[in-house]
Amino acid sequence: MTVQASAPLALRWHRFFGGRLTLVVGLAILLFFLLVAIAAPLIAPYDPILQGADVRLQAPTWLHPFGTDNFGRDILSRVIWGTRIDLQIAVIGVLFPFLIGTTVGTVAGFFGGPVDAIFMRLVDIILAFPFLVLMLSIIAILGPGLGSFYIAMALVGWVSYARLIRAQMLVLKNSDYAVAAVSLGFSRARIMFRHLLPNAIAGSLVFSMSDAVLVLLSGAAVSYLGLGVQPPVAEWGVMVAEGQSFVTTAWWITLFPGLSIVCLAFGFSMLGDALGEVFGVHE
Amino acid sequence: MNDPILSVRDLTVKAHLPDGVRTLIDAISLDVRKGEIVGLVGESGSGKSLFCRSLVRLMPSSRLRIESGSVLLEGRDLTAVSDAEMLKVRGAEIGMIFQNPTSHLDPVMSIGDQIAEGIRYHQGASARDARAAAVDILSQVGLPDPARQYDSYAHEFSGGMRQRAMIGVALSCDPKILVADEPTTALDVTIQAQILRLLMEIRDRRGLSIILITHDLGVVAQTCDRIAVLRGGRLLEEGPKRTVLSTPRDPYTVSLIASHPSIAAEGGPAPAEAAPIAATIRPLLEVDDLHVRFASGGGLFGARGKPVSAVAGVSLRIMPGESVGVVGESGSGKSTLARAILGLTPLSSGHVSFEGVDLAQQKNAALFKLRHEAAMVFQDPYNALNPRMRIGDMLAEVLRVQGATPVAEIPARIGALLDLVGLEREFADRKPRSMSGGQCQRAGIARALAVDPKLIIADECVAALDVTIQAQIVELFRALKRKMNLTLIFIAHDLAIVRNLCDRVVVMYRGEVVEEGLCAEVFARPKHPYTAALIAAIPDIDPDRPLLADIRCDPPPASPHILERLP
Numbered sequence: 001m002t003v004q005a006s007a008p009l010a011l012r013w014h015r016f017f018g019g020r021l022t023l024v025v026g027l028a029i030l031l032f033f034l035l036v037a038i039a040a041p042l043i044a045p046y047d048p049i050l051q052g053a054d055v056r057l058q059a060p061t062w063l064h065p066f067g068t069d070n071f072g073r074d075i076l077s078r079v080i081w082g083t084r085i086d087l088q089i090a091v092i093g094v095l096f097p098f099l100i101g102t103t104v105g106t107v108a109g110f111f112g113g114p115v116d117a118i119f120m121r122l123v124d125i126i127l128a129f130p131f132l133v134l135m136l137s138i139i140a141i142l143g144p145g146l147g148s149f150y151i152a153m154a155l156v157g158w159v160s161y162a163r164l165i166r167a168q169m170l171v172l173k174n175s176d177y178a179v180a181a182v183s184l185g186f187s188r189a190r191i192m193f194r195h196l197l198p199n200a201i202a203g204s205l206v207f208s209m210s211d212a213v214l215v216l217l218s219g220a221a222v223s224y225l226g227l228g229v230q231p232p233v234a235e236w237g238v239m240v241a242e243g244q245s246f247v248t249t250a251w252w253i254t255l256f257p258g259l260s261i262v263c264l265a266f267g268f269s270m271l272g273d274a275l276g277e278v279f280g281v282h283e
Numbered sequence: 284m285n286d287p288i289l290s291v292r293d294l295t296v297k298a299h300l301p302d303g304v305r306t307l308i309d310a311i312s313l314d315v316r317k318g319e320i321v322g323l324v325g326e327s328g329s330g331k332s333l334f335c336r337s338l339v340r341l342m343p344s345s346r347l348r349i350e351s352g353s354v355l356l357e358g359r360d361l362t363a364v365s366d367a368e369m370l371k372v373r374g375a376e377i378g379m380i381f382q383n384p385t386s387h388l389d390p391v392m393s394i395g396d397q398i399a400e401g402i403r404y405h406q407g408a409s410a411r412d413a414r415a416a417a418v419d420i421l422s423q424v425g426l427p428d429p430a431r432q433y434d435s436y437a438h439e440f441s442g443g444m445r446q447r448a449m450i451g452v453a454l455s456c457d458p459k460i461l462v463a464d465e466p467t468t469a470l471d472v473t474i475q476a477q478i479l480r481l482l483m484e485i486r487d488r489r490g491l492s493i494i495l496i497t498h499d500l501g502v503v504a505q506t507c508d509r510i511a512v513l514r515g516g517r518l519l520e521e522g523p524k525r526t527v528l529s530t531p532r533d534p535y536t537v538s539l540i541a542s543h544p545s546i547a548a549e550g551g552p553a554p555a556e557a558a559p560i561a562a563t564i565r566p567l568l569e570v571d572d573l574h575v576r577f578a579s580g581g582g583l584f585g586a587r588g589k590p591v592s593a594v595a596g597v598s599l600r601i602m603p604g605e606s607v608g609v610v611g612e613s614g615s616g617k618s619t620l621a622r623a624i625l626g627l628t629p630l631s632s633g634h635v636s637f638e639g640v641d642l643a644q645q646k647n648a649a650l651f652k653l654r655h656e657a658a659m660v661f662q663d664p665y666n667a668l669n670p671r672m673r674i675g676d677m678l679a680e681v682l683r684v685q686g687a688t689p690v691a692e693i694p695a696r697i698g699a700l701l702d703l704v705g706l707e708r709e710f711a712d713r714k715p716r717s718m719s720g721g722q723c724q725r726a727g728i729a730r731a732l733a734v735d736p737k738l739i740i741a742d743e744c745v746a747a748l749d750v751t752i753q754a755q756i757v758e759l760f761r762a763l764k765r766k767m768n769l770t771l772i773f774i775a776h777d778l779a780i781v782r783n784l785c786d787r788v789v790v791m792y793r794g795e796v797v798e799e800g801l802c803a804e805v806f807a808r809p810k811h812p813y814t815a816a817l818i819a820a821i822p823d824i825d826p827d828r829p830l831l832a833d834i835r836c837d838p839p840p841a842s843p844h845i846l847e848r849l850p
Binding site: 176177183198 | 622625627651653654655657658659661662663666667668669670671672680681684685727730734
C-alpha cells in the first residue's frame with residue numbers, strides 16, 4: 001500500500017513542477033504584454049497613426065525595426081499600441097461570456113427540469129447558427145465598433161461555458177457531499193455557489209484561456225471585415241488585414257502583428273494548461 | 284504429494300524511493316502444487332498483492348525491482364526470462380483476476396470477445412473456433428445463457444456476473460496457475476459464496492492451481508488447502524489449513540483468528556445493552572408502510588417505463604438511544620430507505636415521522652427538525668467531503684448554518700469535534716485529498732456530529748475501508764453511542780459488523796423487511812429463509828462448517844442496482 005501510495009506522490013511532484021513551468025512561462029508572457037500595453041506611450045518610437053509618404057513599405061531597418069506599412073506608419077509602434085486593444089479584447093471578450101455562462105450553467109444544471117430545458121434549448125438555438133454569422137448579424141444591428149463586438153461576444157459566447165458548467169453540475173449535484181449539504185440544512189444558493197460551483201469551475205477556467213485565443217482571432221476577423229476596430233486605430237487583426245494585399249512584396253506588415261497574436265495566444269494557452277494542472281482537471 | 288508447479292525461493296522486492304530503499308517483499312519462499320489452492324492472508328500493505336504481481340513482473344511502479352530470489356515455474360526461472368517471453372507467461376501460464384471486475388473488463392468490448400481474444404492470441408485458434416471455445420468457457424463459469432451473453436457488455440452484468448466473466452477471461456488462455464486477488468471482497472456475501480464455489484469447481488475440473496489473496500480468514504478456511512500469512516512483506520507462517528487454524532504459531536496469526544467475526548460471535552455482544560425499552564417512551568422515528576418508487580427509464584417525451592419500487596411497504600419503530608442495523612444485499616433498498624427517512628428522496632406513499640412530526644403531512648416542520656437533529660454518514664469518504672474545503676472550514680460552516688453555537692465558540696467546538704472522532708486538531712487545516720480514507724470518514728462523522736444530532740444514519744460507512752480501519756470506525760461508533768446516547772441506524776451488507784455493533788437488526792430483501800429482531804436472536808435463529816441464507820453465506824473460519832450447499836441462485840433484479848445510485 002505504501003508503495004502504491006508513493007507512485008501517485010511522485011506523479012504529483014512531477015505535475016507540480018510541470019505545472020509550475022507552464023504557469024511561469026504563461027504568466028511571464030501575459031505580464032510582458034501587459035507591461036507593453038501600459039508603457040505603450042513611453043516605449044513606442046513613433047506615433048502609431050502618423051503617416052510618412054517618404055517611408056512607405058520599408059523593410060525592417062534600425063530606424064524601423066519592424067518596417068513600415070503602405071502609409072509609411074511604423075509597424076513596431078503600431079504593434080505596441082495594438083497590445084492595448086488586443087489585451088482588452090481578450091479579457092473583456094472572455095469575461096462576460098464566462099460570467100453569464102457560468103451562472104446559467106450552474107442554475108440550469110442544479111435545478112434541472114423545466115429551468116434546464118429552457119436554458120438548454122436557448123443554447124441549442126444559438127449553436128444552430130454559425131458562430132461568425134450570428135456575431136456579424138448582431139454587430140450589423142448594433143452598428144460597427146468595439147462595443148458592439150463585446151456585446152455580440154457576450155450574447156453568443158456564453159453557451160460553451162453554460163454547457164461545460166451544466167455538465168459538471170449534473171454530476172456534482174448527485175455527489176455525496178451535495179446530499180450531505182442538503183441533509184445539513186444548507187440553503188440551495190449556498191450549495192450551488194459555495195459547494196458545487198468551486199468544484200465545477202476548473203474546466204471552464206481552463207477553457208476560458210483557450211477561448212481567449214479564439215476571441216482574439218474573432219476580434220481580428222470582425223475587424224478584418226470592417227465591423228470591429230476601425231482604421232486607423234492600431235489593432236493586430238486590422239493590421240494583418242491591411243497588410244494582406246502586400247504579403248508577397250512587404251511580408252513584414254502581416255508578419256509582426258501576426259506573430260504578436262501567436263505569442264499572446266501562446267501565453268493564454270500556457271496559463272490555461274497550468275491552471276488545468278493546478279486544479280487537477282486532468283485527473 | 285506431487286512436485287510443486289510453482290516454487291518461489293527467497294523472493295525479495297525493494298522500492299527505490301528518493302528518500303532511500305525500502306524492502307517490500309522480504310525473502311519469501313512459497314510452493315504451489317498442481318491442483319492446490321493456497322491462501323495468502325494479510326492486511327493491506329502486507330505485500331500479498333505485490334508478491335503475486337512480482338511473479339509475472341507486473342510491478343505497479345518502475346521504482347520497484349526484484350532484487351534477488353527466484354520464481355521457478357515448472358523448473359523455469361521467471362526472474363531470468365526476457366520481457367517478450369514474459370508476455371507468453373502472463374495469461375497463458377499464470378492468469379489473474381482482481382477485486383474490482385468493473386475496472387478490469389473492457390467496457391467497449393463484448394464479454395465473449397474478451398475471452399475469445401485470449402484464445403486466439405495464446406492458442407492461435409480461428410475466429411470461429413475461438414468463439415465456440417469462449418461460449419464453452421462462459422458456460423463453465425456458470426453464466427446461464429452463454430451463447431446470448433457472449434455479446435453482452437460488462438455494464439449489463441451484475442457484480443457477481445462480472446466476476447464470473449473475469450474468471451472466464453483468465454481461463455481463456457488455459458493457465459496452469461490462477462492468481463485471484465481479493466476476488467470476492469466487493470461482492471455481496473451470497474454472491475461471494477457462489478464465486479468461491481465456482482473457483483473450487485474449476486480447480487476440481489481443470490486441475491488448476493489457485494493462489495487466493497484475501498484478508499478474510501473465513502474465505503481461506505472454506506476454500507484453501509494451505510495458508511500463508513503475510514505481514515509487512517514477510518512470511519510469518521505457512522502450512523496446511525487445519526494446522527494453521529487450529530494451532531497457529533505466530534502471535535499475529537493468533538490475533539487474526541481471534542478477531543474473525545464468526546469467532547467473536549460465540550461470545551456475542553452483551554445483549555444487556557439492549558435492555559427492554561419501556562413502552563411509555565415515544566419512538567424517535569416511526570416508519571409506517573413506506574413506499575418509494577422511481578420511474579424507470581423513460582424518454583424525453585413521456586413514454587415512461589413502469590415505476591420500480593425501491594422500498595415497498597417498510598414499517599419500522601426506532602427508540603431513542605437504540606442502534607439498529609439494516610442489512611441486505613445491494614439493491615435491497617437500504618440506501619433508499621435511509622434517504623427517504625431523512626427527506627432526501629420523495630416518499631411515494633406511507634409515513635415517516637420523526638419525534639412525532641410527520642414528514643408527509645407537516646413537510647416543512649419535519650424537514651426543519653430532521654436537518655437540525657439528524658445527520659448522515661456516507662459510504663465513500665472521499666466523495667462525501669467537498670474536496671475544495673478544509674476540514675475546519677467545513678465544520679465551521681455546518682456550525683454557522685445550524686446556528687446553535689455562538690460564533691465566538693466555533694473554533695473551540697471544532698477542536699472538540701475533532702477530539703471526539705479521534706483526529707488530531709491539525710486536521711482542521713487539511714483538505715480531504717491529503718487524508719487517508721479512514722481519516723476522511725472520521726471527518727465525515729465529525730460533520731454529522733456537528734449538528735449535535737439525536738439520530739445518525741450511517742449508510743455503508745465502512746464498506747469502502749480497509750478491514751483494520753473498519754474495526755476502528757466501528758469502535759468509534761460504539762464509543763460515541765455510549766458517550767452521547769446517540770440513536771444509530773447502521774446500514775451495511777456486512778452482517779458481522781452489524782452483529783458487533785447493533786442491538787437490533789432489520790433484514791431487507793427487494794425493498795421489503797423480511798425479518799427484524801434483536802441481533803443475538805436473529806443471528807442465532809433466523810426465521811426467514813433469506814436471513815438464513817445470508818448468515819449461512821458468511822464463510823466460517825471452521826473448515827468443517829462448509830458454506831451452505833445451495834443458496835438461492837437467482838440474480839437480484841437489475842433495476843434496483845441502478846436505483847441505489849439515484850439521488
